[in-house]
Amino acid sequence: MNKPPERYDVVIVGGGPGGLAAALALGRARKRVLLCDSGPRRNATATSLHNFVTRDGATPADFRRIGREQLEEYPSVEARDVRVDSIAGGRGDFRVALSTAEAVAARRVLLCTGMVDEMLPLDGFRELWGNSIFQCPYCHGWEVRDRAWGYLALPGSVGHMVPFTIQARGWTSDVTLFTNGLPLPDEGRAQLGAAGVRVVTGAVSRLVARADRLASLALADGTSVACDALFVHPPQHHVPLVSTLGLALDDNGYVKVDPMRRETSVPGIYAGGDVATRGQSAVFAASAAVQAAAMINLELTMDLAAGGALP
Ligand SMILES: Cc1cc2nc3c(=O)[nH]c(=O)nc-3n(C[C@H](O)[C@H](O)[C@H](O)COP(=O)(O)OP(=O)(O)OC[C@H]3O[C@@H](n4cnc5c(N)ncnc54)[C@H](O)[C@@H]3O)c2cc1C
Structure with missing residues (x-):
C-alpha cells in the first residue's frame, strides 16, 4: 500500500528573503511548514546586500544562511533544497510535487518564487x-x-x-x-x-x-x-511553475494578489515578494511574505476553530 503524502499546513515555494521571512513567522505560529528552495537566486551576482536593517553589507549567501539557521529553532519548519515542480488540488488540500519525485499535501501554498531578470x-x-x-x-x-x-x-x-x-x-x-x-x-x-x-x-x-x-x-x-x-530595469519573467498555475496577473505581468490577504486569484495560493510586484527589494519581499503568512495563519486557525479541532 502507498504511504500517504506528508501533510503540511503550508508549503512555501522559494527560500529568498520572502520565503525565509514567511517560514519564520509561520514557525513561530506553530504551523507545520515545508520551505522549498531550488534554482537561481535573483541577487546571486551581487557581492553584498544592502538596505536591510541589521544585514546591511551581508553577502546574499550569508543572508540566506543566517535565515536558515534561525529557522532551526522552530521544529515545525522543514527547509529543503528541492524544487517544486507542480501544484494540483485546491484550498485545504493541495498536492505539491517535488523534484525528488515525492509529493506532499498542503492546506495552503505561498509563492515566494521571485522573478527572473532577462x-x-x-x-x-x-x-x-x-x-x-x-x-x-x-x-x-x-x-x-x-x-x-x-x-x-x-x-x-x-x-x-x-x-x-x-x-x-x-x-x-x-x-x-x-x-x-x-x-x-x-x-x-x-x-x-x-x-x-x-x-x-x-x-x-x-x-x-x-x-x-x-x-x-x-x-x-x-x-x-x-x-x-x-x-537598468531589464524585462523579467516568472519561473516555469508560476506560469503553469493559471494565476491572474496585474497590468505589469506580476501575480495579482488581494492587497490585504495576499491571496492570488486561485483560492488557497498566496504570493509575496518580487513575484507579485515591481517594487522589489529584500525588505519589501520579507514584509509582503510575512503579511501573507499572518493571513494564512489566521485562516488556518479559524478553520480549526470552526471544525472544533483546535489542539
Ligand atoms: C543584482 C541584484 C542585486 C540586488 N541587491 C539588493 C540589495 O542590495 N538590497 C535589496 O534589498 N534588494 C536587492 N535586490 C533585490 C532583491 O534581491 C529581491 O528583491 C529579493 O531577493 C526578492 O526576494 P524574493 O524572496 O521575492 O525572491 P528571490 O530572492 O528571488 O528568491 C526566490 C527563490 O525561489 C526559488 N524558486 C523559484 N522557483 C522555485 C521552485 N519551483 N521551487 C523551489 N524554489 C524555487 C528561486 O530559485 C529563488 O531562490 C537585488 C537584485 C538584483 C538583481
Missing part, C-alpha cells in the same frame, strides 16, 4: 550585472556615490527614465540618461535639463569594461560616454 543582448551585460550594472539605487547607490551614473532606457521602462534619473542626482552630480533611440517627451527633457541630467539619444552598441568593472558605453555613432554604474 539579460540584455549587449556584450558584457551578464558579467557586469550586479557588479557595475544595478536595478536599484537604494541597494547599491551608496557604494558608487559621486561616480558617473547612467540609466539605460528600454521599451518597458520608458515611464521610469525621467523620475529615475532625477532621483539619481541625490547620489551623484554626474548622471546620464541613455534613451537608446526611444522618444523623450519635451516636458521630460526640460525637467532633466533643470536637474542637470545629461541626455544621450543615440543607440548604445557596447559596454566597455576595464578590470571587470564598467568604464563606458559605446554608441553606434562611434562615440563613447564614461559610466561607472549603469542602472
Whole structure:
C-alpha cells in the first residue's frame, strides 16, 4: 500500500528573503511548514546586500544562511533544497510535487518564487550585472556615490527614465540618461535639463569594461560616454511553475494578489515578494511574505476553530 503524502499546513515555494521571512513567522505560529528552495537566486551576482536593517553589507549567501539557521529553532519548519515542480488540488488540500519525485499535501501554498531578470543582448551585460550594472539605487547607490551614473532606457521602462534619473542626482552630480533611440517627451527633457541630467539619444552598441568593472558605453555613432554604474530595469519573467498555475496577473505581468490577504486569484495560493510586484527589494519581499503568512495563519486557525479541532 502507498504511504500517504506528508501533510503540511503550508508549503512555501522559494527560500529568498520572502520565503525565509514567511517560514519564520509561520514557525513561530506553530504551523507545520515545508520551505522549498531550488534554482537561481535573483541577487546571486551581487557581492553584498544592502538596505536591510541589521544585514546591511551581508553577502546574499550569508543572508540566506543566517535565515536558515534561525529557522532551526522552530521544529515545525522543514527547509529543503528541492524544487517544486507542480501544484494540483485546491484550498485545504493541495498536492505539491517535488523534484525528488515525492509529493506532499498542503492546506495552503505561498509563492515566494521571485522573478527572473532577462539579460540584455549587449556584450558584457551578464558579467557586469550586479557588479557595475544595478536595478536599484537604494541597494547599491551608496557604494558608487559621486561616480558617473547612467540609466539605460528600454521599451518597458520608458515611464521610469525621467523620475529615475532625477532621483539619481541625490547620489551623484554626474548622471546620464541613455534613451537608446526611444522618444523623450519635451516636458521630460526640460525637467532633466533643470536637474542637470545629461541626455544621450543615440543607440548604445557596447559596454566597455576595464578590470571587470564598467568604464563606458559605446554608441553606434562611434562615440563613447564614461559610466561607472549603469542602472537598468531589464524585462523579467516568472519561473516555469508560476506560469503553469493559471494565476491572474496585474497590468505589469506580476501575480495579482488581494492587497490585504495576499491571496492570488486561485483560492488557497498566496504570493509575496518580487513575484507579485515591481517594487522589489529584500525588505519589501520579507514584509509582503510575512503579511501573507499572518493571513494564512489566521485562516488556518479559524478553520480549526470552526471544525472544533483546535489542539
Ligand atoms: C543584482 C541584484 C542585486 C540586488 N541587491 C539588493 C540589495 O542590495 N538590497 C535589496 O534589498 N534588494 C536587492 N535586490 C533585490 C532583491 O534581491 C529581491 O528583491 C529579493 O531577493 C526578492 O526576494 P524574493 O524572496 O521575492 O525572491 P528571490 O530572492 O528571488 O528568491 C526566490 C527563490 O525561489 C526559488 N524558486 C523559484 N522557483 C522555485 C521552485 N519551483 N521551487 C523551489 N524554489 C524555487 C528561486 O530559485 C529563488 O531562490 C537585488 C537584485 C538584483 C538583481
